[in-house]
Amino acid sequence: MTIQFNDESFRDDYTFRNSEWAIKRFPFPFHEDSYMYSVNMEQHRGGPEGSVYEKRFDVDEHYVSEMKDRAIVLDQDPLRCQSLPHMTLAGWDLLELIMVSKSEDYPDLFELHRNGNQWRWINKPLGIDHSFTFMDETTLPYGPMEYITRQAQGDYAVLDQRDDMLWMDAGMVTTQADWSLDFDIGMNFFEWHAPVPLAHEMGVFQRALKFLLNIQQGAPARRLNWTMTVNPLLDTSPENYSKWGIQKTTLTPENIGRKQHLRVELQTFFRLPRSNALVFPIRCYLCAFEDLMTVPKWGRRLHRVVRDLPVELATYKGFINNRPLMLEYLSQFDDGLPTSPGVWPDLETEPPLTK
């Protein structure tokens, strides 16, 4: 299908909307009626047609507007994109991976023409037609990682691998769930995850690291993570928390369906060929509660997950104060019927709401 790109904002007047198509393909993260941390990795080798898992780098109706929002963030704070000096080669690897993947997966939107190191990149949605020399930084307006990630939805953490450890040594981070690249750059895997409660004690990070160290070229992996965001704000950074934190207090029973969003990260992991670095794209999908409630199974399940989540997790995810209001709203969509296993909406087979 041809994607109709939305003209929308993720700040100020918040005109962001999901079409019906986007709601149905939303990566609902709960495969059962409860949630606890797990490594939950699977191979990233496509998925059902039209789903967000189908392509290596999903492009959707929000693409153009998300890239405009990224440009605004970078204008205000260039420290959101940083790369330690030894990571330039990994930046070229990433540029190649994204250009090759997008031109193969979306030939109507992106073209890549290569003649030796002379490359021509055409990005139709953003109106870019650019010839450059691969591996020659002087032929690009930015470093290679910054250049390509200004044209790709989601955050990108580029991890160096040495001493059996992953190091956060480069990244483009403008749509993050409240962590600072500027602060965390240079940290190892355990250090940058240090503030996450419970998971260390459960051994989740030890297992995840073991898995990630062994990811091979051509065999990417993926997992989902989630949190809650009031208003469709992409830039929930700690840098700007002093400005957006107050928005969390604006929920009312009347506006919660519209304002409260489930924020899901599709995290993928690719080994890069020349640098042996690991790139960790973190793609953010937002969906308003009222849109999620159009899928009866998701309505029943979200209520049960939010209700039963341990206090530590609700606190860490930043919605402990709003949980009572959320439950009041969500309980209207839970009639107590059982739900089918798995994340899919199952609109044809799941019963409509009976209350």
Add this chain to the structure above:
Amino acid sequence: MSKFEFPKSIASRPVWGTLEFRSGEHHLMIAEAEGAEAVLDIATPDLMAKTHIIYIPRGTDYADKLRALTPAQFYEGPSYGAALPRIRRVLEDAHMGLQVYLTGTEGMMGQAMNEAMAVGLPHTAIQTEHRGSTARRMQCVHCKGITEDVEVDPFVCSHCGLNLFVRDHYSRRHAAYQGVRVDAEDHGNVPEPKGIYE
């Protein structure tokens, strides 16, 4: 004396050790304030004959005691900033087998560790021992300014003036803990500051 037992914390928070003699041709010891006591604890005539001591008193007076150890070189500097060019010069000349010992506040040790890492020493090869003040060097996540010697939580960012709470999340690269606006979700509601470890 003046040893503080830090409570167990998260994985990014540095863990400081106890200085011990390690064999090496040259030894650089940077001691801030009560850190001088840690140097006195491990000093032997053989070790001191190969040691360059850099001492930053910050109101303490260990200079005579340290001098009495007759180290190969002794320097007393009025502040870390004043001592820094000398520290860099010494590290520039670092040969294989240089042993580095840092002792004093977390802020000094973190910054000096970065200097040593910049010339290629792995951070795991640098010895540390915390002594004296438990004040923290804090980075404001909002304005990026560093506030030195923070003893209370919350505190006022010395750059942008926001009231920040003190996190245990620590960046070796900034040699600082992270400070985050405490009243972001309720402007003006700033709790009464108390000691970080109270």
